[in-house]
Amino acid sequence: MHGLDWLIVAVYVTYVVVDGLRRARGTREIEGYFLANRSLPWWAVGLSVMATQLSAVTMIGTTGQGATDGMRFVQFYLGLPIAMVILGVTLVPFLHGARVFTAYEYLERRFNAPTRSLTSFLFLCSRGMSCGAIIAAPAVVFSAVFGWSLPGAVALIGVPTVIYTMIGGVQAVTWADVKQMVLIVFALLAIVAVLLFRLPVSPDEALRIAGATGRLRTFDFSFDLTQTYTVWSGAIGGMFLMLSYFGTDQSQVQRYLTARSVPEARSSLLMSAYWKIPLQALVLLVGVLVFVFYLFETPPLLYNPAHEARVRASAGAEYAGMESRYRELWGAREAAARAVADAPAGDAAGAAAARMMLQAREAEIGAVRSDALALAERTTGETSRDVNYIIPRFVLSHLPLGLAGLFIAGVLAAAMSSIAAELNSLSTATVIDFYRRWVRPTGSDAHYLGISKVATAFWGGVACVVATYAATLGSLIEVVNRFGSFFYGSILGVFLLAMIPFARGWSAFFGMIAGMSAVAAVTVFAPSVSFLWHNVVGAFTVVAVGLLISAGGTRPAPSSAGAGTGTPA
């Protein structure tokens, strides 16, 4: 990468850290450190919510997924707008009105302390690990693309984020998120503009080519529980996942607890409802256009440069043979793509024949790529994940001076915004739900503020260590995601139960155990069921078991049913 691009990255990272430190001034108590004294405008909170959810994986992995798999991933988010609306009229007024620091604090008021501690503990385990995975994903890519050591890449992403989060608290996190969101959207739009400018075909022809390879097939209406991305899994399973994520995950709840009022908190969530699907479509469209770009510009056989170098070194002859075949097939595929673009509008039969020819060439190229990926995995002993390198490789080879730096800064921004929000929420849950609740309930604000900063630094250290190991263990990120899907639906079930006046005491605690057990049973006995449905199973089991337990006991005391009566506890 050119010196100017590195300068852009350096200036951006420095600016975020310095601005974070500047915003730390005047924060003397934990309400300011964790919740910005509940004073932030809805649009800043809304952008922070979106930035937290949009990680570096979105910038690198999802765009790559667009290039290889097309637009169908959009279906994953179909339930999000409905979920946001439901949260706007249910949990947001309860949590914001309850004046709590954490979502789990509310559960103690509604049920009991063990329920609060268990949910908070599960959050800490899950987010502590996923925070490491969020650092690991871009760190692995940076280390392969730029030839850095992995700990160096982890440090570049992790250290500045920990510094501004630790010192600046939620104010620094939110205002950095606002800048980061603007940078991310600008970088994506810039890439779309460059792609449209550099493609040798018109936008209409590019879309025709992408469509011929199935990459514009967004909607799948089949009701197949084993398919991860269908309209139904996205609209129903995805809605439960989003309800759980935005309604009960402290890393999200804490964003809208910083809003000035309940209407502003609602509006901040609705911003995601407005823009998430269009933004995700834009991200995937970038990938689709990069795919079309590489139909006319010779692509590498392996996009991961580190793997490519290792394969060349240890299986050079075999790889050279594959490359030669790949070049030959690429030429045939380019000709087929041009035939699709040039097919006359009135010639339906000719267009159909051209499309079939392109699909056949695409399948042939796919077969060679599969062989090369298998060779890379055999040679390196690592899972390939080549899809994550498509966009970085394109950016570094084909974007004009300055834009490459802007994109890398955008990836860093996406990683930092997600990590910062998670560290801030991990620190909040640690201090409020455990340290202040069980260890030292009567400390001064200055004391808790100091502990909060130590907790942020601690979780930052944990995340960096996990990131280093996640990268080398390969499958840990998958483990983290599966681990999360075990209890996301169950935690949502606890909050749903909280809104039913009849539910009481230990019903939520045992309901949650039953919910997680039900998800475990589905995982073991029906492993092909998509993980999005786990959230539905978990939530329904908790509510059903919770109500049964409540029905078996005595009626709750009036004071314990605040949530159910519509009055924030």
Added chain:
Amino acid sequence: MTNDPTPDPGRAQFRRTLVRVMAVQVVTLVLLWLLQTRYAG
């Protein structure tokens, strides 16, 4: 429908926002659908 003479302004604003959110989603999904039917066959 309600006969309440003083409707809650927060609720009215939420309803308006809800209509806008759904309108944006419908427009986006229709665009994606058109993209699929026109280009993906």
